[in-house]
Amino acid sequence: MSKQIVTEKDVGYIAKLAKIGLNKREKELYSGQINDILLFFARIKELNTEQIEPTFFEGTPSQHFHEDVVMPSLPQNIALGMTGCREDGYFEVPGIL
Amino acid sequence: MPLNELSVVDYLNKMNNREISAEQVLKDIFNQIDRIDKTVKSYLYLNKEEALSEAKKIDQKIKNNDIPPLAGLPVAINDNICTGGMETTAASRILKGFIPPYDATVIKRIKDAGGIIIGKTNLDEFAMGISNENSAFQITLNPWDRTRVPGGASGGSAAAVAADETLIALGTDTGGSVRLPASFCGISAIKPTYGRISRYGVIGCASSLEQIGIMGKGIKDLAILMNVISGYDELDSTSSHISTPDFLLSCREGINNLKFGIPKEFFSQDLDRGVKEKVIDSINRISQLGGKIEEVSLPNMEYALPAYSIIAMAEASSNLAKFDGISYGLRIEDSGDLEEMYLKTRGSGFGAEVIRRILLGTYVLTSNHYEDYYLKAQKIRSLIKKDFENVFKKFDLLIGPASPVPPFKLGEKEDEPLAQILAEIYTSPVNMAGLPAISINCGFTEKERLPVGLQIIGPPFQEEKILRVAYNLEQELKEINSVKPDLSF
Amino acid sequence: MGNDTVIGLEIHVQLLTKTKIFCNCSTDYFDQEPNSHTCPVCLGLPGSLPVLNKKAVDFAILTALALNCHINESNIFHRKNYFYPDLPKAYQISQFDRPLAENGFLEIRTEKSAESRNIRINRAHMEEDAGKLIHLERDGKTSSSLVDYNRSGIPLLEIVTEPDIQSSEEAIVFLQTLRSIVQYLGVCDGNLERGSMRCDANISIRNKENGELGTKTELKNMNSFRAIRQALDFEITRQRRLIEQGGKVLQETRRWDESSGKTVFMRSKEEALDYRYFPEPDLLPLFISQSWIESIENNIPELPDERKERFMKDYKLPHYDANRLVEVKPLGDYFERAAKNYNNYKQLANWILGELLCYLGQENIDIDKSPITPVALIELLELIDRGVISGKIAKNIFEEMFKTGQSAALLVEKSGSTQISNKEEIDDIIEKVVRDNCETVQDYISGKEKAIHFLVGQVMRYTKGRAQPDMVLSLLRERIDKT
Structure with a gap:
């Protein structure tokens, strides 16, 4: 038996954070697979990185800005045209209590 | 010779000499697609009518002596690059029917140079995978052996190029997604330095790792398209200000006296023997061409793949959060409850591999695990970068295999989530360091006659050197590269 | 019970750039x-990427400098991940x-206290605003x-204070x-009702005896100064009562409910989300050089405190007037525009702070949209100074000017309310008043000094206020002394 890093409950919690609906069977399946992959990830724990600075960004740091000049926006019908769920110029979603 | 088999170089020569028309070439391409794509399944979307009318316009222009740089060149685009007015799905159910109201910067540049977008090619959903089997819509087959996968994620583009269904194609490379399928399909592909090509319009999966790559039949073809799409873009904050050289010129010189490092970590026990043989064979040829060869070590390489995966999944979990069903894409709403809409839309809109990576990515970013996984992985990234920096102090380029294995059988690795990660063992460290690399076909395995890709890695913004070596090798391997897959079905 | 109130504020300030923070859409x-x-970027369409607005950084630095902050040289943007329909990418940069x-x-200095106090600022950071939601109700x-x-x-610039504020009054x-x-910096219009400035508060009670800080609650949804004051007062009282009664304050987020005048439970600490913050890989770190900071520092405009001092010095205004004039920048601007061509500064301040603000307030008009311009106002004031009209008449004229937008001179001429400076005309009226009020005249002569004021009033009544009271008084004295 390999070490258990995540339980089904953990996977349920992450799925809720990520807003992925999973049924019981899927939770079971994913928690096993995720566990395997996390065991593979665990390899990095061997390495001592205490003195190492992280590299969060790729690319040469540069001063990259946009000028404060207005450019045309998308017409309203185009902005709304990618969904059928719209109402009176707005996007419509189920009621938020 | 049918015109769809032309290289880009020959196409442009013939167009400039008025030997052929853009329309003729397109017709041959669409004939080929009509004939074989039911089987190979490279394309998700064909832009046939618009492409043909565009070709006519360009032919007319040429008649008036106005020849745009790409002269109507047909280009296939991986379906995770936004094409205005053309369905763009990233091979995901969640984006079925999505038509972006804008062009990616690379698309704009290709069109501005007189190139023609002929269609959108298949890929693993959101570029997550190594086989194209994770596409929500279809499985592309390897033109060399239709029982095998074309590689992923940009497998549709690779297969389309290999099967002469286009002259050239764009893919994206997050951890090997153009180099791996190029290797599997016996073509060439370049993943330029991070920042060389604008990412604006690429449906982002892992922002700090991915680059658009070019997939083609020959090295000069790659250089020609590099010239068109490279360079600073004000819409991408990570795009580099560095100037774009004429990449085609780099193919002129020899490789005498260049120093090549062979990372021993790329020849570990994971490497398939048949692949190893071909790679070593090519290294010998480079040596015969005057290159100086020496073994080197990249000591932290064994940590690169897990660290890469953590970062890629973390970024993907956030990048894919925007698919929430609200302003575009799939929405499943039956109970009038917002939370349920989110859960159902995302739970059924994404495939299993994508869900797995989103869950893992979410996990490594939660406050309890951030330090142990995400932060640690970013520190390892610094070590990987340092390893490469160190060897590039002494060597011009690094050489090794692109993939540890030749193309595998359809379904062979479907149930092995970890295998989806392991195939990128030699390609993903390059993305971790933002380096340019190429995969070039260097022959076929002895036993099964399956294509093998050689990977050449360079320091940041030294694509010219990579192209130069690749071109010299290509000339050397001409007899190998003249073999075509058998598509007489 | 002598427990202290402890308040910290989080203020979101919308920066007045022309374009959005990461795209070129109009603000x-x-x-x-x-x-x-909207555009692909602010709609969160797939493939779009953010590009930082330099002006937004300029404005953020400017504000931070005015708040005496240290500017960090190396800046990183993070993603704050959570799902909500107003957040198109499902993360906020x-x-x-x-x-x-x-x-x-x-x-700050409250009206009650003589001493000013420093409220410490913990931090100020840049971020993007979310969309707006409208809720449709049925049943x-x-x-x-x-x-x-x-x-x-x-x-947005989010400004977070230390918990240094001790009362709702101080918070206001x-x-x-x-x-x-x-407003003086020109980085925000400061309109709470429209949401260009929004304020959340953290409130707790400190036990005076043992110095222990109580559990805090976070307060949201306060859209005006009035709402903030009421909400804070309500919450302070609620917590104090709870503690007095031996209850426990729970760590939670509460919402100010305007209609019931109460703070109501929104969510508990346990329900707080894990936002999975991580560095935004689509934006490279932002380096703010010393020279960038200096170039902004050198261009900090005059701030309200400096202007107040200047008003007291240059215009000899009392502290109260100066303070009120500078608080809202356009009001101070209005005063200065008028003061350029008019030097009875005290009278000018009185009219602006009195009549003008009163009418503007009644009609809910902003000072910069005032129907009476600074030039029009000083025309009126000069008519008073020259004795053409009385102060009392001027107030009527002012009202007409406000309503019609017509000039003072025109209105005075129309109404015929010019002061009577013709001595003979007034003499005739005085003659009549003296004749009709023999008794009162006698009272005056017999030493009742006050009686003469009644006579002045009579004359003013006949002239419909168009005479100068001082002149009437001296003419009356002259007339009676003659008899």
Whole structure:
């Protein structure tokens, strides 16, 4: 038996954070697979990185800005045209209590 | 010779000499697609009518002596690059029917140079995978052996190029997604330095790792398209200000006296023997061409793949959060409850591999695990970068295999989530360091006659050197590269 | 019970750039058609990427400097991940552990206290605003919600204070002072009702005997100074009562409910989300050089405090007048525009702070849209100074000017309310008044000094106020002394 890093409950919690609906069977399946992959990830724990600075960004740091000049926006019908769920110029979603 | 088999170089020569028309070439391409794509399944979307009318316009222009740089060149685009007015799905159910109201910067540049977008090619959903089997819509087959996968994620583009269904194609490379399928399909592909090509319009999966790559039949073809799409873009904050050289010129010189490092970590026990043989064979040829060869070590390489995966999944979990069903894409709403809409839309809109990576990515970013996984992985990234920096102090380029294995059988690795990660063992460290690399076909395995890709890695913004070596090798391997897959079905 | 109130504020300031923080869409979204000010970037379409607005950084630095903050040289943007329909990418680009500015303070002075006090600023960071939601109700329940992304991507500066504020009054003064400063800097219009300045508060009670800080609650949804004061007062009382009665304050977020005048439970600490902050890989770190900071520092405009001192010195105004004139920048501007061509400064201040503000307030008009311009106002004041009309008449004329927008001179001429400076005309009236009021005249002659004021009043009545009272008085004395 390999070490258990995540339980089904953990996977349920992450799925809720990520807003992925999973049924019981899927939770079971994913928690096993995720566990395997996390065991593979665990390899990095061997390495001592205490003195190492992280590299969060790729690319040469540069001063990259946009000028404060207005450019045309998308017409309203185009902005709304990618969904059928719209109402009176707005996007419509189920009621938020 | 049918015109769809032309290289880009020959196409442009013939167009400039008025030997052929853009329309003729397109017709041959669409004939080929009509004939074989039911089987190979490279394309998700064909832009046939618009492409043909565009070709006519360009032919007319040429008649008036106005020849745009790409002269109507047909280009296939991986379906995770936004094409205005053309369905763009990233091979995901969640984006079925999505038509972006804008062009990616690379698309704009290709069109501005007189190139023609002929269609959108298949890929693993959101570029997550190594086989194209994770596409929500279809499985592309390897033109060399239709029982095998074309590689992923940009497998549709690779297969389309290999099967002469286009002259050239764009893919994206997050951890090997153009180099791996190029290797599997016996073509060439370049993943330029991070920042060389604008990412604006690429449906982002892992922002700090991915680059658009070019997939083609020959090295000069790659250089020609590099010239068109490279360079600073004000819409991408990570795009580099560095100037774009004429990449085609780099193919002129020899490789005498260049120093090549062979990372021993790329020849570990994971490497398939048949692949190893071909790679070593090519290294010998480079040596015969005057290159100086020496073994080197990249000591932290064994940590690169897990660290890469953590970062890629973390970024993907956030990048894919925007698919929430609200302003575009799939929405499943039956109970009038917002939370349920989110859960159902995302739970059924994404495939299993994508869900797995989103869950893992979410996990490594939660406050309890951030330090142990995400932060640690970013520190390892610094070590990987340092390893490469160190060897590039002494060597011009690094050489090794692109993939540890030749193309595998359809379904062979479907149930092995970890295998989806392991195939990128030699390609993903390059993305971790933002380096340019190429995969070039260097022959076929002895036993099964399956294509093998050689990977050449360079320091940041030294694509010219990579192209130069690749071109010299290509000339050397001409007899190998003249073999075509058998598509007489 | 002598327990102390402890308040910390988090203020979101919308920066007045022309374009959004990460794209070139216009920020002029208020009262516009919904979803008419969006693009792939602020709609969160796949493939779009953010590019930082330099002006937004300029404004953020400017504000942070005015709040005496230290500006960090190396800035990182983070993603704050959570799902909500007003957040198109399902993450907000914000700043986390490397904010733009830290460790500042703002000096405030309440009306009650003689001493001014520093409220420390913990940090100030840049982020993007979210869209706006409208909730449709059916049968008393929200049936569906509508989303407008016009506001999505408006640049915000979030300013977080230390828990240094001790009362709702201090909180209000802090906010007024801050609003005044951002208006002077030209970085925000400071309109709470429209949401261009928004305030959340953290409140707790400190036990005076053992110095222990109680559990805090976070308060949201306060859209005016009035609401903030009421909400804070309500929450302070609620917590104090709870403690007095031996209860426990729970760590939770509460919402101010305007209609019931209460704070109501929103969510508990346990329900707080894990936002999975991580550095935004689509934006490279932002380096703010010393020279960039200096170039902004050298261009900090005059701030309210400096202007107040100048008003007291240059215009010899009392502290109270100067303070009121400078608090709202356009009001101070109005005064100065008028004062350029008019030097009875005290009279000018009186009219602006009195009549003008009164009428503007009644009609709910902003000072910069005042129907009476500074030039029109000084024309009126000069008529008073020259004795053409009395102060009392001027007030009537002022009202007419406000209503019609016509000039003082024109209105005075129309109404014939010019003062009578013709001595003979007044002599005739005096003659009549003296004749008709023999008894009162006798009272005066016999030493009742006050009686003469009644006579002055009579004369004024006949002239309908068009005579100068001083002149009437001396003419009356002359006339009676002659007899």
